[in-house]
Amino acid sequence: xxxxxxxxxxxxxxxxxxxxxxxxxxxxxxxxxxxxxxxxxxxxxxxxxxxxxxxxxxxxxxxxxxxxxxxxxxxxxxxxxxxxxxxxxxxxxxxxxxxxxxxxxxxxxxxxxxxxxxxxxxxxxxxxxxxxxxxxxxxxxxxxxxxxxxxxxxxxxxxxxxxxxxxxxxxxxxxxxxxxxxxxxxxxxxxxxxxxxxxxxxxxxxxxxxxxxxxxxxxxxxxxxxxxxxxxxxxxxxxxxxxxxxxxxxxxxxxxxxx
Numbered sequence: 600x601x602x603x604x605x606x607x608x609x610x611x612x613x614x615x616x617x618x619x620x621x622x623x624x625x626x627x628x629x630x631x632x633x634x635x636x637x638x639x640x641x642x643x644x645x646x647x648x649x650x651x652x653x654x655x656x657x658x659x660x661x662x663x664x665x666x667x668x669x670x671x672x673x674x675x676x677x678x679x680x681x682x683x684x685x686x687x688x689x690x691x692x693x694x695x696x697x698x699x700x701x702x703x704x705x706x707x708x709x710x711x712x713x714x715x716x717x718x719x720x721x722x723x724x725x726x727x728x729x730x731x732x733x734x735x736x737x738x739x740x741x742x743x744x745x746x747x748x749x750x751x752x753x754x755x756x757x758x759x760x761x762x763x764x765x766x767x768x769x770x771x772x773x774x775x776x777x778x779x780x781x782x783x784x785x786x787x788x789x790x791x792x793x794x795x796x797x798x799x800x801x802x803x804x805x806x807x808x809x810x811x812x813x814x815x816x817x818x819x820x821x822x823x824x825x826x827x828x829x830x831x832x833x834x835x836x837x838x839x840x841x842x843x844x845x846x847x848x849x850x851x852x853x854x855x856x857x858x
Contacts, residue, residue, distance in 0.1 A: 601669045617685050623658070624692055630704070631695030633658065651705050652721045652728055660731065662693035663739050676742065690742065697736070705732075706759070707781050709788050717755065718762035718781070718790070725766065725779045725790050727800045733760035734806030737813055753813070760810055763803050764822055765789070772849040773829035775803060797843040798858050799834065 604613035622642060627633050632649025649655055666686045670679035680686050707718045707725075719729035737756035743749040766775040769789065774797045779790035804823060811819035833849045834840045842854040 601665050605669065620685070620689065624688070627692065627695075630700035631692055632700050649700075650721045651701065651719070651732060652726055656728060656731060659693065659696055660735055662689045662696070663735060663742070666690050666742070667738065677744075693739065697739070701732070701736075702755075705729075706755075707762075707790075709762075710785075711761070711765075711788070715758065716762045716765065717758040718766075719759050720781060723781045723783075724793075725762075725781065727775055727777050727798070728802060730760075730763045730775070730800070730803035730806055732806070733757070733763065734802075734809035737806070737809050740813070756806075756810060760803075760806050760819075760822075763806065767803065767822075767826065767829075770846040772797065772833050772843060772846040773825055774833070774843065774846045776846055792847065795845040795847050796854065797834075797846050798854070799840060799842050 600612040600616040604610050623633050623637070626644050628647075628649055630649070632651075632655065634644035634646050635648055635650065635654030636645040637643070638645055651659060666680060666689055667676075669683070669686060670676045680690065705720055707720050707723065709716050709718065718725050719732040720726075721729065733756045736752055736759065740749045740752035740756065743752060763775065766779065767773060770776065776792045776794060777796045777798060777800075778794035779792045781787070781790040804826060807819045807823045807826075810816070811823070830840060833843055834853065836853065839857050841857050843849055844851040844854055
């Protein structure tokens with residue numbers, strides 16, 4: 600709606616969604632997260648649980664994407680942010696979530712053969728949906744005020760996408776599981792798969808694409824190509840693509856569904 604207001608030169612669309620943002624952000628927790636379920640008739644939250652996964656992910660993404668879309672189109676990003684208090688509020692809430700929630704509560708660190716690897720999680724659970732996190736953090740890196748901060752954000756994004764990559768790479772199908780649970784044991788490098796299905800979720804590919812465009816590193820092209828080959832081999836059907844019942848045993852066949 601911010602973009603529609605830009606295109607049409609009419610602030611009423613932007614104003615309507617700004618009211619929603621101010622309302623839901625009133626219920627934010629100290630770590631910046633907001634409730635994931637709402638009564639849309641009353642505007643009251645149904646729960647008090649915030650996170651990064653389903654029910655919260657799009658809100659967090661658009662705390663960053665709205666400012667990027669709105670201010671990138673208007674010339675200098677930082678001067679644009681200073682002219683729009685609502686954009687400042689969105690970015691401030693995004694930064695609070697990244698610093699006070701994501702880094703401390705939603706990243707599991709493990710030792711890998713080539714250094715430390717990070718995995719995006721909710722309550723020690725890796726979920727395929729959370730593969731959007733590396734791309735989001737990478738997109739947010741250029742909004743940082745200093746080179747050091749930008750490099751730090753990009754480094755975290757790279758570590759997280761490598762964790763997602765391992766979840767794909769270690770499966771016989773070359774595709775990632777829907778869910779996996781981490782233990783607190785330092786010796787357990789990989790999580791235990793709790794839901795081995797693959798549902799054609801795009802988040803991992805989105806993150807790879809963002810990192811490739813920001814870095815130009817062909818490593819991310821190779822990661823994307825590996826997923827494409829697995830999709831062609833295991834998921835392609837006459838009328839399109841479908842998910843897999845078990846990425847650990849692709850011979851079990853496809854899910855009779857095209858999500």
